[in-house]
Amino acid sequence: MPTSDRGVASLFERAGESDAAEAEGAALARIGPNAVIQTGQALASRYGSGVTRLIYEAAGLARYLGNPPHAMIDEREPKALFTALRQALPAQEADHVLTDAGLRTANYIVENRIPPRARKLLPKLPPALASRLLVSAIARHAWTFAGSGHFEGRVRGWREPVVILSIKANPLATPGCPWHGAVFQGLFATLTATHVAVVHPRCQARGDDCCEWTIKAATGPQPQV
Structure with missing residues (x-):
């Protein structure tokens, strides 16, 4: 069971992606394309291609x-696009569209960016260990959803x-950050095999100094992200 830094890195190793390429993406303030792709799919499913085109055109x-x-x-x-x-x-x-887009993004990441052995192993581990491994993996690739923002995570x-996850100078902050919360x-929920509740106590778009999320096992009706 990998618990060292090397073990975590090995568990989430992704073929074809070098550290140099990742560093370059971060330096250029770039972000993963799914924020755009999945938002378009969520829009189209709810409003159709015409409305989707109008909003994409407005965003350039x-x-x-x-x-x-x-x-x-x-x-x-x-x-x-979010604006x-x-x-x-x-x-x-x-917010409904951004939540849908965030869930679609999470599903894409699980299916295409998490190695099969990690997808199988994590849900079988105790939630505390699975969460720590997942936070470590997210931190290594945080610029894919945080861009130039500064990500921190702990359990x-x-x-x-x-x-507890946070992004300082979050470039995609919107009131309540439904996209990030849904991701x-x-x-x-998928990789720790736990029904989770996500709370967003601090939001940069609402005047706080950063965006912060608290994630824990849900004990009742789950609040909206």
Whole structure:
């Protein structure tokens, strides 16, 4: 059972992605393309292609319709898309779309970016250990969803673990950060085999100094992310 830093790195090793390429992506303030791709899919499923096109055009991203990005993108692009989305739709509807997009992103990461042996092993481990391994893996690749922001993650406790994640200078912050919250909900619920509750006590878009999420096992109806 890998618990050392080397073991964690080995567990989540992804073929074809070098540390140099990752460092370059971070230095250029780039972010993973799924913030754009999955938001488009969530929009299309809820409102159809016409509304999706209008919002992408407003964000200056119409070129991605029918030709989605396959590599890291400028973090300003999903930021523009999230802004255009919130300007075009009522706040609650925009949050529904961003939540759906976040869950789709989490599903994509699990299916395509988490090695099969890690997908099989993590849900079988005690939640406290699985959470620590997952936080370590997320921290190593945090720029894929945090861009130029500064990510920190830690886990408190063993019997009832509490995960605390934060992003300072979060480039994709929106009120309540439904996209990020849904990404974290999907990842931890799937890979720790635990029904989780995600709470967002601090939000940069609401005037706090950073965005922070608390994730723990849910004991009742799960609050919206």
